[in-house]
Amino acid sequence: MFGLSSPERVTDSVYLVGSSDLTDSRDCSVYLVDAGELLLVDSGAGVSAAQITRNIELLGLDPALLSTLILTHCHIDHVGGAAYFKERFGVRTIMHALDAGPVENGDPVRTGASWYGLRLSPLPVDVKLEGTEETLSFRDGTSLVCLHTPGHTPGSLSLYRDRGGERVLFGQDIHGPFLPEFGADLSAWRESMETLLSLEADILCEGHFGVYRTKTRVKAYIEGYLDQYGS
């Protein structure tokens, strides 16, 4: 029941603090960004939220500095821990308006909760993004750009951050799946992937399959899925 792996440093201010290997088999990859305040990108399925918190401490960071939780989409493997982080640390939750409804209603189908055999209690979302692009600014002066990248779900978000000449992309569920019950849209997804390719990111933090480095490998990873799902 205790993971053998430790939280992982991705850059000097980005860390992997949860994943199916690290915390619980149902967890997505959970990333922590130190921006003078702490941001979480996704929160896991919920069962391992305390373990994710311990991983933050293991990195020598103070979870009391958690201020913001960005939810890349409404699936329970990404939003299940949100209630815990909101209750314990008072984080503000941010997601795209088109995926907020299923979380606020605790919709067992749209959130994938029934598929995972988990329950999601309805959770109000603090900030609902509506545009195609929004920039969030943080205490250390860095910013994080949120892009609406529909496809896997209608309100999927991808994020990127430039720091020290490096662009880190949080692309999350690039790989799909694309199921009608999730409101998936393959042609919207292809367009979203073209947007991600145009960012020419140096590092890709993926939603389940870990971290990819160098521009070339990031590009190849995204193009691999574009090939797989036809264009």
Ligand SMILES: [Zn+2]
């Ligand atoms: Zn996922």
Ligand SMILES: [Zn+2]
């Ligand atoms: Zn998903």
